[in-house]
Amino acid sequence: MKCATVTIIGRPSAGKSTLVNTICEAKVSITARTPQTTRNAIKGIYTDSRGQLVFTDTPGYHTSDKQFNKRLQDVALSALEDSDIILYVIDASRQPGEEEEAIAGLLSKITKTPVICGINKADILTEIQKETATSFLQKQLPASPVLTFSAQEDTGIDELLITLFSHAPESEPLYPEETFTDQPLEFRIAEIIREKAIRLSREELPHSIFVEVSDLEYNEEESKVWVRAFINVERESQKGMVVGKGGDNIKKIRKESFKDIKKIFPDLQLTIDLRVKTQEKWRQDSGLLDKLLT
Ligand SMILES: Nc1nc2c(ncn2[C@@H]2O[C@H](COP(=O)(O)OP(=O)(O)OP(=O)(O)O)[C@@H](O)[C@H]2O)c(=O)[nH]1
Ligand SMILES: [Mg+2]
Structure with missing residues (x-):
């Protein structure tokens, strides 16, 4: 059996929580159009015959000096520690810009943990937007695989799971099979x-x-x-x-x-x-x- 902890990081509104909910087939983490919806490190657990993936959804990474935003950043950053895999989700319908560069820069310094890149919202992207995002990711994180999917429409998610399991270590599941979250x-x-x-x-x-x-x-x-x-x-x-x-x-x-x-x-x-x-x-x-x- 395989088992991995997977921390999801990305800008506010990239679709991180929607992705966790789609994969876990349950409402694990709340979602909304407004940025900075998620405020906690929220676990969503997916189990199948291959093994288990324990996702941590994090607050959208937003660069700001305000105390509240810094605290949200801390929640996201501390979830990166001790994770087996990092899943970096980007919303290619927006231009990469400074914030995306800050996250990619941060992830490029992480050497001991595999970083998988996911371009989300494939259902609304133009070919040019997909290409812009792909070349941004290839330049910033050349060693990372890049996948494209739609968390909302549930397309491309099987391929994502295959990639995640291929990076997961052999290990026993951390949670019983029927568990999908650990939230009180x-x-x-x-x-x-x-x-x-x-x-x-x-x-x-x-x-x-x-x-x-x-x-x-x-x-x-x-x-x-x-x-x-x-x-x-x-x-x-x-x-x-x-x-x-x-x-x-x-x-x-x-x-x-x-x-x-x-x-x-x-x-x-x-x-x-x-x-x-x-x-x-x-x-x-x-x-x-x-x-x-x-
Ligand atoms: N078109 C489209 N919209 C999506 C997709 N995934 C998420 N969304 C929408 O994007 C918005 C933000 O989604 P969330 O899942 O809350 O985003 P998040 O990254 O968790 O946001 P924060 O918690 O604020 O960091 C919501 O309105 C979602 O419905 C997708 O694949 N396609
Ligand atoms: Mg969220």
């Missing part, structure tokens, strides 16, 4: 709610939101589960944006969250109590960031 339940629920809040809010809000699940209670006799969660924003004025007119928006967030959370508890009657709270300048609170960004 409260974290998965908080992330689902954050995804819906991000998707249902305007431009500036996604970065200002974090979600905490404060209570998760089971009543086994009555087959019930009860969740209380808080959507936290940075400023009092943002509360109204999350809640919406007459509570319209928060109702939508709750409804959409319910659909996904229900999949975690298919046999239980689910109740979600969702509230909005302000935590002034939470992105500058190092203690809180220590808890939130792991």
